[in-house]
Amino acid sequence: MSRIGKKPVALPAGVTAKIEGQAILVKGGKGTLSFSAPEDVSVTLSDNAIDVAPRNETKRARALWGMTRSMVNNLVIGVSSGFERKLEITGVGYKAVVSGKNLQLSLGYSHDVNFPIPEGISIAAPKPTEVSITGIDKRQVGQIAAEIRSLRPPEPYKGKGVKYAGEFIFRKEGKKK
Structure with a gap:
């Protein structure tokens, strides 16, 4: 079970996120970054936070869960502070x-x-x-x-x-x- 994946990614002030299917687009003061999440995880946007959850309980889905959350967090940090x-x-x-x-x-x-x-x-x-x-x-x-x-x-x-x-x-x- 991923411990890092359970934590939602908070969006700081000045950073906006848009989710279309599996594509995540993050805009901030420094620029725009995007990431395409694997099909084994679902990504949702809720009140200034991005949540990542596995779609099923396979080993691959659990492995990609934490990795996807880390990638989304890197997008947010990158566009806000670099x-x-x-x-x-x-x-x-x-x-x-x-x-x-x-x-x-x-x-x-x-x-x-x-x-x-x-x-x-x-x-x-x-x-x-x-x-x-x-x-x-x-x-x-x-x-x-x-x-x-x-x-x-x-x-x-x-x-x-x-x-x-x-x-x-x-x-x-x-x-x-």
Whole structure:
């Protein structure tokens, strides 16, 4: 039985939702997002809250119940306040600069890496060793952060590379004579 699915998703002030069949459309101050719920769950709108319930008691319906509620909650949070992911760059000469529609990264390669900034995402580099990714779609923000991290993942000996803010890198000891 899903415990998270039982909780209704409250709509804050300035956020409106519209449900047509299995499609959920949420509008807010930051933009508009939509999600198509699976057929195994029913989604209803009642007095500033969205309720999600399973249509039957199958294992699949119970599994999709909590997932659908989390997806709808992410839509509401995204259009009201948005999502942010921070990356830290560690290493001598490693830096990031936003130039136009590209994020230019110096990551120890023989060339600079140009990462194009997609629509709906804003990337800022407040310091040369910090990158901040913001947007209204949680999945897209996380995917862009993972792609930038994969350009030079942190290595375990010196810790050089791109890592998430707050991520712990397990350090290894070097060779001994």
